[in-house]
Structure formats: C-alpha cells, structure tokens
Amino acid sequence: xxxxxxxxxxxxxYSFPPFFTRQPNSQTWTSQLSLWSSLILGYCRYNRIWRIDxxxxxxxxxxxxxxxxxxxxxxxxxxxxxSMVKKGNAExxxxxxxxxxxxxxxxxxxxRRPEEWANxxxxxxxxxxxxxxxxxxxxxxxxxxxxxxxxRGIDATILxxxxxxxxxxxxxxxxxxxxxxxAGVKFFGVQ
Amino acid sequence: xxxxxxxPSRRITKQDNAILNMKLQRDRLQQYQKRIxxxxxxxxxxxxxxxxxxxxxRALLALRKRKYQAQxxxxxxSQLETLEKLTQSIEFxxxxxxxxxxxxxxxxxxxxxxxxxxxxxxxxxLDESAAGIEYQNEISExxxxxxxxxxxxxxxxxxxxxxxEEIAKRIPSVPTADLPEQETENAxxxxxxxxxxxxxxxxxxxxxxxx
Numbered sequence: 001x002x003x004x005x006x007x008x009x010x011x012x013x014y015s016f017p018p019f020f021t022r023q024p025n026s027q028t029w030t031s032q033l034s035l036w037s038s039l040i041l042g043y044c045r046y047n048r049i050w051r052i053d054x055x056x057x058x059x060x061x062x063x064x065x066x067x068x069x070x071x072x073x074x075x076x077x078x079x080x081x082x083s084m085v086k087k088g089n090a091e092x093x094x095x096x097x098x099x100x101x102x103x104x105x106x107x108x109x110x111x112r113r114p115e116e117w118a119n120x121x122x123x124x125x126x127x128x129x130x131x132x133x134x135x136x137x138x139x140x141x142x143x144x145x146x147x148x149x150x151x152r153g154i155d156a157t158i159l160x161x162x163x164x165x166x167x168x169x170x171x172x173x174x175x176x177x178x179x180x181x182x183a184g185v186k187f188f189g190v191q
Numbered sequence: 192x193x194x195x196x197x198x199p200s201r202r203i204t205k206q207d208n209a210i211l212n213m214k215l216q217r218d219r220l221q222q223y224q225k226r227i228x229x230x231x232x233x234x235x236x237x238x239x240x241x242x243x244x245x246x247x248x249r250a251l252l253a254l255r256k257r258k259y260q261a262q263x264x265x266x267x268x269s270q271l272e273t274l275e276k277l278t279q280s281i282e283f284x285x286x287x288x289x290x291x292x293x294x295x296x297x298x299x300x301x302x303x304x305x306x307x308x309x310x311x312x313x314x315x316x317l318d319e320s321a322a323g324i325e326y327q328n329e330i331s332e333x334x335x336x337x338x339x340x341x342x343x344x345x346x347x348x349x350x351x352x353x354x355x356e357e358i359a360k361r362i363p364s365v366p367t368a369d370l371p372e373q374e375t376e377n378a379x380x381x382x383x384x385x386x387x388x389x390x391x392x393x394x395x396x397x398x399x400x401x402x
Binding site for chain 2: 133136175183
C-alpha cells in the first residue's frame with residue numbers, strides 16, 4: 001500500500017506555474033480541472049486522505065508549490081472540488097451549518113468509489129469467513145482483522161455509503177446499538 | 192455455510208443485538224486504552240520537564256498519576272479479555288446451533304425417505320416382480336412349444352449362413368496397387384549393402400579358412 005515516509009511523487013504539471021492560476025479560456029480551464037482532479041485523487045490515495053478541509057488543506061504542498069512559489073487560491077480550489085463533486089469523485093460535507101461561508105469548505109474525496117469499497121469489503125468478509133458475522137463500524141475500519149486492508153481507517157461517511165450499497169444488494173443489514181445509534185452491520189452470504 | 196444460508200431468517204435476532212452491544216463495548220474499551228496510552232506518554236514528558244526545572248515534587252506527582260493510569264490500563268485489559276471471551280463463546284454457541292439445526296434437518300429428511308420405503312411396500316414390490324418373471328417364463332415356454340423340429344433345423348441353417356458371411360467379410364482383400372517406387376530403391380541399397388557385407392565376410396572368412 002502507501003509507501004510511508006516517501007513524499008508523493010508530483011507530476012510534471014505541478015511545476016508548471018500557470019497550473020496554479022485559473023485559466024480564463026474555458027477549454028483550457030476544463031482540461032486544467034481534470035488535471036487537478038486526478039492530481040487530488042492521486043494525492044489523497046497515496047497519503048490515504050479521506051477528507052479535505054480547505055481551511056487547512058490550502059496550505060498543503062498539494063495546493064502550493066514552494067519551489068516555484070505558486071499556490072492555488074481558495075476560490076479556485078473550491079471550484080475544482082465543486083467540479084469533482086459533480087463528477088461523483090467527491091462530496092461536500094455540510095459543516096455545523098452555522099453560516100453560509102462555512103459551507104463548501106470540507107469535502108470527502110472518493111479516491112475509490114463507494115461501489116469499489118463495497119466490493120472490497122464484501123470480498124474481505126468472504127475471504128475471512130465472516131459471513132453471518134456481526135461487525136461494528138470501528139471493527140471494520142480499525143479492527144484486528146482489517147489490519148492490512150486498503151479500507152483501513154476508512155472515513156465513517158464513506159464506510160456508511162459502501163455499506164448502504166451492500167444493504168441494497170441484500171448482502172448486509174445495518175444494526176443499531178441499544179441507544180438507537182447506527183453502529184454495526186450484519187453480513188449475509190452472497191446469493 | 193449452506194446450512195445457515197438456507198435458513199429463512201435474514202433478520203437481526205436478539206443474539207445479534209447482544210453480540211453487537213458487546214462488540215461496541217469492546218471498541219469503547221479499546222479506544223479508552225488508546226486514550227490512556229496517550230496520557231501515559233504525556234505524564235512521562237511532564238515529569239521529565241519538571242525534573243529539568245528542578246521541581247521534584249511535581250515530577251513525582253506526574254509519575255504517580257502515570258502509575259495510576261497504568262493500573263487502569265491493566266484493568267481494562269482484563270475487562271477486554273472477559274468481554275472478548277464472552278463474545279466468542281456466544282458466536283461459537285451460534286455455530287453449534289447451526290450444526291444442530293443441520294443435523295435435525297438431515298434426520299428429518301432421512302425419516303421421510305425411510306417412510307417412503309416401508310417393508311410392506313418392498314415385499315409387495317418383490318412379490319410383484321417375481322410374478323412378472325414367472326409369467327414371462329411361461330410365455331417363452333409356450334412359444335418354444337409351437338416351433339417344430341424341422342423349423343428348428345431351418346433356423347440352424349440360417350445361423351450358419353450368417354456366420355459364413357461374417358467370416359467372408361473379415362478376411363481382407365488382396366491389394367491390387369503396385370508397390371511405391373522408393374521402396375524398390377531402398378531394396379536395391381539394401382542388396383548392395385548385403386553384397387558389401389558378404390564380401391567383407393568372405394575376406395574375413397578366407398584367412399579363417401587359410402588358418
């Protein structure tokens with residue numbers, strides 16, 4: 001999985017100064033958007049980042065290249081994430097909803113689509129003989145058995161989405177704890 | 192797996208909920224342990240800092256706190272163990288229940304099949320088939336009686352004719368085509384070879400003769 005310690009190998013476009021400025025030509029902007037989108041997805045996948053909070057993320061090396069002294073503006077960054085949301089590669093997380101400015105600042109990044117996560121979890125359940133087993137969400141993301149899995153430490157929202165897909169397929173059922181909180185899942189065999 | 196998936200209950204049972212609650216409790220304990228571990232490390236740092244400043248009293252206090260947290264950690268460890276053991280026993284009991292269910296079903300099927308094969312039925316069936324065989328034999332006898340000796344001879348004759356025909360078919364026909372040319376060349380070579388061999392033999396034989 002992720003080669004820890006080594007920094008993410010940025011593509012050559014990352015060292016191209018105009019890449020960090022929103023291009024006025026709409027055609028150029030479209031291709032710039034898709035380049036940024038794949039860069040963000042690759043970066044998040046490499047570093048296993050599940051959420052981007054623009055307040056802090058804007059200072060990451062992802063959005064600012066110190067070597068060429070260029071960085072992305074917050075608005076441009078938001079626009080890029082917005083296009084990713086439209087393509088289904090990300091999803092805005094509504095903050096605590098205190099004010100409108102709070103909105104569209106934090107996003108979940110789907111560097112794998114929920115369907116992929118769902119398949120991966122279903123395969124893992126099969127291969128570890130956990131059909132008909134009851135698992136807590138914490139057990140899936142941080143348990144002993146999921147240690148070497150790609151979904152290790154998966155964001156709760158993404159996990160829930162993936163599990164919902166399995167529920168729709170009839171492969172699982174969401175369970176509530178005694179205090180009514182959604183907390184676990186029961187898996188069934190594949191039929 | 193076949194046993195449990197053939198069960199109609201694809202629902203959450205009471206046992207499932209009990210397992211979930213225990214697992215949730217276990218998760219909480221594990222998270223609590225993580226937190227204590229962080230505090231443990233922190234108190235150690237604090238103690239170090241106070242020692243550097245020369246405040247021995249506070250360093251001791253921090254270490255005392257650390258000791259207390261460490262005790263908590265061992266306590267939660269044993270709690271965690273109990274919880275996990277119980278969860279595993281329940282899960283194993285459920286597996287056993289599945290096995291029992293499978294055995295029951297198998298037993299029932301076997302009973303039903305045996306019911307269909309009652310002794311009376313088998314006896315009756317055997318009687319019936321014996322009667323059938325007897326009847327068949329009678330018919331054969333009756334048919335055999337109707338054939339006269341003369342007719343029997345004719346039948347024998349026919350059989351012999353058929354056998355002759357069969358033998359005639361089995362004997363292969365004599366080939367009419369010429370032999371391929373290459374073989375004749377080979378044959379020549381072979382004869383030359385033979386000559387040479389015989390010459391050599393003669394040469395060898397002569398001294399033998401002389402001797």
